[in-house]
Amino acid sequence: xxxxxxxxxxxxxxxxxxxxxxxxxxxxxxxxxxxxxxxxxxxxxxxxxxxxxxxxxxxxxxxxxxxxxxxxxxxxxxxxxxxxxxxxxxxxxxxxxxxxxxxxxxxxxxxxxxxxxxxxxxxxxxxxxxxxxxxxxxxxxxxxxxxxxxxxxxxxxxxxxxxxxxxxxxxxxxxxxxxxxxxxxxxxxxxxxxxxxxxxxxxxxxxxxxxxxxxxxxxxxxxxxxxxxxxxxxxxxxxxxxxxxxxxxxxxxxxxxxxxxxxxxxxxxxxxxxxxxxxxxxxxxxxxxxxxxxxxxxxxxxxxxxxxxxxxxxxxxxxxxxxxxxxxxxxxxxxxxxxxxxxxxxxxxxxxxxxxxxxxxxxxxxxxxxxxxxxxxxxxxxxxxxxxxxxxxxxxxxxxxxxxxxxxxxxxxxxxxxxxxxxxxxxxxxxxxxxxxxxxxxxxxxxxxxxxxxxxxxxxxxxxxxxxxxxxxxxxxxxxxxxxxxxxxxxxxxxxxxxxxxxxxxxxxxxxxxxxxxxxxxxxxxxxxxxxxxx
Amino acid sequence: xxxxxxxxxxxxxxxxxxxxxxxxxxxxxxxxxxxxxxxxxxxxxxxxxxxxxxxxxxxxxxxxxxxxxxxxxxxxxxxxxxxxxxxxxxxxxxxxxxxxxxxxxxxxxxxxxxxxxxxxxxxxxxxxxxxxxxxxxxxxxxxxxxxxxxxxxxxxxxxxxxxxxxxxxxxxxxxxxxxxxxxxxxxxxxx
Numbered sequence: 001x002x003x004x005x006x007x008x009x010x011x012x013x014x015x016x017x018x019x020x021x022x023x024x025x026x027x028x029x030x031x032x033x034x035x036x037x038x039x040x041x042x043x044x045x046x047x048x049x050x051x052x053x054x055x056x057x058x059x060x061x062x063x064x065x066x067x068x069x070x071x072x073x074x075x076x077x078x079x080x081x082x083x084x085x086x087x088x089x090x091x092x093x094x095x096x097x098x099x100x101x102x103x104x105x106x107x108x109x110x111x112x113x114x115x116x117x118x119x120x121x122x123x124x125x126x127x128x129x130x131x132x133x134x135x136x137x138x139x140x141x142x143x144x145x146x147x148x149x150x151x152x153x154x155x156x157x158x159x160x161x162x163x164x165x166x167x168x169x170x171x172x173x174x175x176x177x178x179x180x181x182x183x184x185x186x187x188x189x190x191x192x193x194x195x196x197x198x199x200x201x202x203x204x205x206x207x208x209x210x211x212x213x214x215x216x217x218x219x220x221x222x223x224x225x226x227x228x229x230x231x232x233x234x235x236x237x238x239x240x241x242x243x244x245x246x247x248x249x250x251x252x253x254x255x256x257x258x259x260x261x262x263x264x265x266x267x268x269x270x271x272x273x274x275x276x277x278x279x280x281x282x283x284x285x286x287x288x289x290x291x292x293x294x295x296x297x298x299x300x301x302x303x304x305x306x307x308x309x310x311x312x313x314x315x316x317x318x319x320x321x322x323x324x325x326x327x328x329x330x331x332x333x334x335x336x337x338x339x340x341x342x343x344x345x346x347x348x349x350x351x352x353x354x355x356x357x358x359x360x361x362x363x364x365x366x367x368x369x370x371x372x373x374x375x376x377x378x379x380x381x382x383x384x385x386x387x388x389x390x391x392x393x394x395x396x397x398x399x400x401x402x403x404x405x406x407x408x409x410x411x412x413x414x415x416x417x418x419x420x421x422x423x424x425x426x427x428x429x430x431x432x433x434x435x436x437x438x439x440x441x442x443x444x445x446x447x448x449x450x451x452x453x454x455x456x457x458x459x460x461x462x463x464x465x466x467x468x469x470x471x472x473x474x475x476x477x478x479x480x481x482x483x484x485x486x487x488x489x490x491x492x493x494x495x496x497x498x499x500x501x502x503x504x505x506x507x508x509x510x511x512x513x514x515x516x517x518x519x520x521x522x523x524x525x526x527x528x529x530x531x532x533x534x535x
Numbered sequence: 536x537x538x539x540x541x542x543x544x545x546x547x548x549x550x551x552x553x554x555x556x557x558x559x560x561x562x563x564x565x566x567x568x569x570x571x572x573x574x575x576x577x578x579x580x581x582x583x584x585x586x587x588x589x590x591x592x593x594x595x596x597x598x599x600x601x602x603x604x605x606x607x608x609x610x611x612x613x614x615x616x617x618x619x620x621x622x623x624x625x626x627x628x629x630x631x632x633x634x635x636x637x638x639x640x641x642x643x644x645x646x647x648x649x650x651x652x653x654x655x656x657x658x659x660x661x662x663x664x665x666x667x668x669x670x671x672x673x674x675x676x677x678x679x680x681x682x683x684x685x686x687x688x689x690x691x692x693x694x695x696x697x698x699x700x701x702x703x704x705x706x707x708x709x710x711x712x713x714x715x716x717x718x719x720x721x722x723x724x725x726x
Binding site: 005007030031033034114115167168170171172173174243246247249250251253254322323324327334335336337338339340341342343344345346347348349350351352382385389457458459 | 545546547558562567568569570571572573574575578579580581582593594595596597598599600601602603604613614616617619620621622623624626637638639640641642646647649650653654
């Protein structure tokens with residue numbers, strides 16, 4: 001079969017296409033974005049009408065996918081780890097309903113927080129919802145395991161959580177493809193109560209879910225993605241999860257002398273945990289993320305010293321792993337080269353040259369000058385970089401949509417003025433409901449919806465808010481005369497400062513929409529237009 | 536044969552196109568490849584790096600261990616120094632010496648030059664100038680790649696073939712500009 005050089009994310013996307021999905025449902029988020037983009041650009045998706053447009057947020061994405069599964073067809077849902085917090089309601093409840101058509105939740109975690117506000121480990125969510133979890137160690141596995149996950153989902157009638165981390169998502173390697181297969185026909189679940197979670201049904205369905213648990217573990221034992229590798233040096237055994245396995249093997253040239261339990265499917269089979277803890281003096285548990293299984297295997301009060309990992313300091317408590325961290329844990333010699341010379345300084349990310357947000361922040365800082373620090377609440381996106389020098393323009397960034405609701409809370413508590421700064425895509429993701437709260441309470445806040453007409457930070461995906469912001473705000477009850485649209489340009493600076501000052505002074509809900517296209521997508525669109533003209 | 540390469544630069548400078556050419560040449564020669572890239576927030580003008588590993592044997596880790604890189608290929612001088620802990624004692628640094636100054640505390644020319652001089656094996660030159668001289672100012676990347684080509688363990692023609700294949704869709708002019716850029720960088724490295 002064909003061999004392609006694919007990012008982990010692309011291998012997952014190709015795997016899902018070849019597994020016969022009827023749709024991918026997603027909201028952009030690093031490091032998961034490239035999966036949906038790959039499907040959007042694929043010929044197969046176009047030819048077969050596979051759904052692949054972006055959803056407004058992770059919750060709407062997941063619920064739509066549950067609807068696909070309801071019909072008997074297969075759906076993939078993609079998001080970054082914190083997106084699963086937004087989708088936690090359909091996530092946990094769909095574990096109780098179970099799946100009809102294959103249903104796979106692809107969650108991309110970001111340990112070390114390369115582009116995130118926390119490093120939560122989505123394997124916790126799989127345990128919480130009590131569903132199977134897959135975690136590939138390389139791109140080929142990622143490709144193969146996606147189809148397996150859909151089959152497992154259909155066979156055991158359960159959604160499956162498919163977890164990757166940044167390095168898996170954004171690393172490229174050769175992947176051999178298999179013959180693709182078609183979509184499922186529409187076929188409703190024979191159990192008419194499956195998707196009706198009335199308490200009486202839910203109690204029954206929950207018992208079904210609990211009854212499936214031994215089979216979930218049995219599949220993890222039998223189906224070949226976990227493996228027990230014998231080793232002669234039994235002073236130490238190693239349980240290596242996901243890409244932690246690669247870092248382990250790197251240190252031994254692929255030939256680890258110790259017994260190794262390679263884990264790519266959860267729950268980890270107890271049979272093998274028992275075997276490795278019985279036959280080895282000590283057991284090192286390598287998890288790219290939280291010490292979830294380490295804590296389980298160690299036990300809450302463990303003081304035996306037999307289990308090593310992140311909790312006893314053998315591995316660092318936080319951050320992603322790498323070959324050197326493993327080398328240190330294994331007592332192998334250091335290989336570090338020359339130190340970084342002192343002249344090398346940090347180069348944090350910054351707003352692009354020509355970014356509209358830069359002009360908005362310059363104007364906002366001037367409009368807010370008289371009030372001192374701490375009156376502007378930020379949100380998640382490129383404009384979060386407004387927290388850094390030279391702007392220092394925002395005083396908070398917590399989660400998607402929190403700028404509006406935190407400003408409202410602060411205003412309720414007496415902070416005057418209280419200003420929220422949020423992007424267009426973030427606004428429709430989860431800012432609208434907060435704005436409704438503010439309107440209903442007549443909270444004195446000013447909401448600046450920085451409309452760059454795209455989802456910028458993740459690379460310029462379509463924004464669900466496009467062309468709709470003023471109507472949405474009016475629909476939610478914001479007074480028309482307090483919805484002000486600006487063009488953030490240096491030439492308009494004085495006028496923009498004036499408008500901002502006016503609305504900040506207004507003792508009710510006001511909305512300012514600085515609107516200018518993202519400089520990155522504007523350049524891309526200009527190139528595409530020139531190309532089209534040429535052709 | 537195995538080469539571990541760190542590619543370095545600033546988000547938006549296009550280090551991934553260097554990786555694409557090397558990767559294509561390696562895979563066309565039946566080699567294994569793993570390449571860890573940076574996507575997301577750092578791409579906005581921050582420091583970016585890519586770990587590119589090519590080998591005739593299967594590769595375990597997506598990340599290169601410290602002190603094991605054979606080469607640091609950089610399109611920015613300060614960035615070429617950031618990854619020295621990754622470089623093997625006998626490894627080489629090949630870099631453009633034109634600074635990209637988007638931070639207020641960027642080192643002075645003299646301090647930067649001094650730090651670069653202290654690196655054992657380094658090829659540093661003005662790739663922007665060479666690219667301009669051959670009439671394709673945006674191909675400094677390929678100039679740097681050309682300067683590294685002789686240290687990558689594959690015949691030079693393999694990189695020419697890769698460039699031809701990758702840029703074919705963009706037309707004959709683009710292919711020949713990139714080939715010229717690569718050749719001029721290679722010539723510079725042999726001086």
